Amino acid sequence: MAGFETLLDRIVDDMSSSDGADKEMTQNLDTPGLPKTAFEAFTRGLRGRCPSCGEGKMFPRLLKPIEHCPICGQDWTAQQADDFPAYIAIILTGHILAPIIIYMINDTDFSVWTNLAIIITLALLLIAALLQPAKGAVIALQWWMGLNGFEKPGRPVAASLAETAELPENIQDHR
Numbered sequence: 032m033a034g035f036e037t038l039l040d041r042i043v044d045d046m047s048s049s050d051g052a053d054k055e056m057t058q059n060l061d062t063p064g065l066p067k068t069a070f071e072a073f074t075r076g077l078r079g080r081c082p083s084c085g086e087g088k089m090f091p092r093l094l095k096p097i098e099h100c101p102i103c104g105q106d107w108t109a110q111q112a113d114d115f116p117a118y119i120a121i122i123l124t125g126h127i128l129a130p131i132i133i134y135m136i137n138d139t140d141f142s143v144w145t146n147l148a149i150i151i152t153l154a155l156l157l158i159a160a161l162l163q164p165a166k167g168a169v170i171a172l173q174w175w176m177g178l179n180g181f182e183k184p185g186r187p188v189a190a191s192l193a194e195t196a197e198l199p200e201n202i203q204d205h206r
Contacts, residue, residue, distance in 0.1 A: 064083065064084040064085060064086070064103060065083065065084075066082065066083075066085070066175070069172065069175045069176070072171045072172070072174065072175040073168050073171050073172055073175070075167075075171060076089065076164075076167035076168045076169070076170055076171025076172070077164045077167055077168045077171070078164070078167070079163060079164065079167050080167075081097075081100040081102060081103060081105060082105075082167075082170070082171035082174050082175065083100060083103050083105040083174070084100060084102045084103035084105070086100075086102040086103070087100040087101050087102040087103065089107075089167050089170070090163055090166075090167065093163065094162065094163060094166060096110060096166070096167075096170060105174075107170065107174075109179055109180030109181050110170045110173060110174075110179065110181075111173070111179040111180075112166050112169045112170055112173070115165075115169050116162060116165035116166035116168075116169050117162065117165075119161070119165040119168075119169070120157075120158050120161040120162045120165050121158065123157070123161055123165075124154055124157040124158050124161065127157060128150065128153060128154060128157065131150075131153065132146075132150055135149065135150070
């Protein structure tokens with residue numbers, strides 16, 4: 032249902048941007064620093080930054096996220112990324128290495144042991160490089176969608192609709 036809510040948010044946001052009165056109401060509800068879209072939160076997490084403000088570092092150590100953002104105070108203890116970031120890193124590593132492995136086996140004259148050493152080294156390096164960004168992105172998406180104990184961040188359009196408790200007239204006509 033989260034996908035439908037996002038689509039509805041976009042539709043209502045597009046409709047309200049044409050009204051001057053609704054525009055003023057949504058601007059007052061904006062929180063500085065909060066991402067406007069799930070993609071922006073995802074990108075902040077991918078870069079290892081706090082998805083809420085985009086300023087604080089998400090990981091002081093390799094894979095251990097901070098408990099609270101020092102900039103905005105967002106609580107990150109509710110995150111439950113579990114093994115999903117590892118699955119993402121392994122799948123991406125496999126897709127990146129597959130053409131390299133095929134090329135090495137078919138077009139080079141390396142011995143089996145040389146191929147094996149190169150492939151294992153590349154795989155370990157890629158997994159190590161992709162694991163932290165994958166974990167940051169998963170945590171950011173959990174936070175954005177309000178999963179695993181996170182409270183959904185405030186969205187200006189959703190808040191203004193909750194206050195008025197009615198849909199715009201042109202949406203009500205299609206019921």
